[in-house]
Amino acid sequence: MTVKIMRQREWAFPPAPARREVLTATPAEPTDAPPLLFVPGFNHGAWAFAEHWLEHAVERGFPAYAMSLRGHGESGPSPGADLRAYVHDVTQVAAGLPRQAVLVGHGASALVVAMALARYPARAAVLVSPVFGGVRAAFSTLFRAPLVAAPAIVGRPLRPRRGHLFSRDLPIADGSRYAARLGGASARAQWQLVAHSAPEDPVGTPPVLVVGSPDDRVVGRAALTAVARRYGGAPLLFPGMGHDLMLDAGWKEPIDAILDWLDKIDQ
Template structure:
């Protein structure tokens, strides 16, 4: 079902946010999960993991950042710091301290949110690394030079199937890429210029899920980010950047659920 705890849009700085929600059949006290999407995606991209997490006993929520999916607000001028505000505001409405789960750009947003919000844990899924993502720009340039030029001059990165998936059926891949949208030019620039986030508030443990075959975020930067956080790192060879949508999406999801059972 779709929940919407934000019934007001009284200020541009606090736009109405879309929240997708799945609840377990029985509330056993497990921590809620708050999923944060990546560049050009929306809460919709977590549908597989929302259902599976709830089946495993976790209250599961996915937020669309401002200007994405069904959320209010504009992408024009949207900054990473505002995305972090969106995540913290969403987490504050949940019944217990949440596990923040961020993919790609959302993985960087979660890194920054962990420095301000005392989370139960953090999970970074194919995340933009803790350091400036110049290697990602170079990876794009090698595959599609015009896409890299477009990024450099303020255009939104076209989210092609070959960036996101490795084995997904062509029609299914197109269905997902057709749902992707634009990204804030300013937020994209910030990926290349940002400073590492402060350590997680309260010492929240961190899990990193990644693939060495990622065509957008080179694995070297992901591994260094895992080292920075003293995180558990799980790699899934043969999968694409969108671990939560590619054919074997159950594998990283199960790895996360198993890790959470022993994280505290």
Template sequence: MTAFDLLRFEDWTNPVPPADREVVSLLPEEDDGRPPLLFVPGLGHGAWAFAEHWLPHAAGRGFPAHALTPRPGGDLRAQVHDVVQTAASLPRQAVLIGHGVGALVVARALGRYPARAAVLAAPVLGGWSALGSALRANPGGTLPALVGGRLSLSARQLFQSGPPALTAEQITGYLSRLDPKPRAELLRRATPPRPVGDAPVLVIGSPDDRVVARPALDRAAAAYSGAPLMFPGMGHDLMLEASWAEPIDAILDWLTKQIK
């Protein structure tokens, strides 16, 4: 990280405009001092993607759980800003958990916010590999995005077995509320900044993910000197699959070891 990065010159000359932030929160019945979790969804997703299962499950295990919906039309810098500001507003040092492109946002936020720990779930950290996977799984929905159009996400891209509670119509309705138009910045692969305070980082994913290929998961984990924790038989949207409890329990078990 350079002195220019530390000063964040662009934030002084061209500050991120204010915006209302949609945060969904679920708190445990008893507060035993565990760090709050801040979930950050990816492209086309909102707080609803975590509110269905992972938020109540985390709160049931004693973790204050919050999910932040990305601001509509916000670029990567704005979304990083929102994550940092939301995390800083929580009463204790937070754990950042990003999914898909939300993992890219978390990776950037770790360079500014001293998180207690972080989890990158099915991370899309930039580069053309995710676009190549999208073209193979859903060419009709991906090709328009290459010429500035809208990216259409398909159930085949997101799920292996299908979500147990939400119907395909509900998910399509949720996705249509946001503009999942990919930005050029998502196609640039860059080395993520080192986490402030050397927060431990866990990378999780699935070898059957049709958005993030296994080599991309390995590269993401290697950037933090680790190996990815894998959940075979699951799709990209780990938090909505029929076996959604497996990855969140693994995350919470890992966090419990980190905070002892």
């Protein structure tokens, strides 16, 4: 494993400062559990985790934080942001937490978290419905969900629809409400999903769990398996669910499985 100590470009040309939204929920009693930092995918804000998973993690005894990348949610605007800026956001927020954190990235932000692992010594990481991109993955998604992938390939804003993100079990009113809150990532960051180098190896050897659904219309099962193999494991799958596991009708099962896994690695 090779870890870069000096990153000359990042020292010389750091990402521009940005206001970051961070939502916080902590248990009423002190706990030894590691803090969780939830990082929502492109188009989503911290609200996507605050809906269910944030408070549920607290009920299970984990301090929990949900952030919005720059240009997302209630964070400051940043129309020209790139993946490096998003990685900077994650590492800066994680470094400001009281203890070594578990990073939980969703969708394209699973790639952002994977890149952040080369800069921040996380306690562990969870990649939820990971969109790792690359040309092959982009064309696979183009075949599965053309209205999602085509805009990113040609530099237009992503416009995922309710049917791309949720199962039919989620009430239409809820799906419409969530879809109405979706924002947009920068065109530059979207294009970088197609044309980017593989993430560097993590600092240290943090355990990494990949979670997804075989019925995800954005990320295919083969892609989930490939990402999990990269980290020496197999994906934990939840059939019948959509891309947004944290918002779908069966949201409780995945987060409980994630927290159970964290309990085991801390033993």
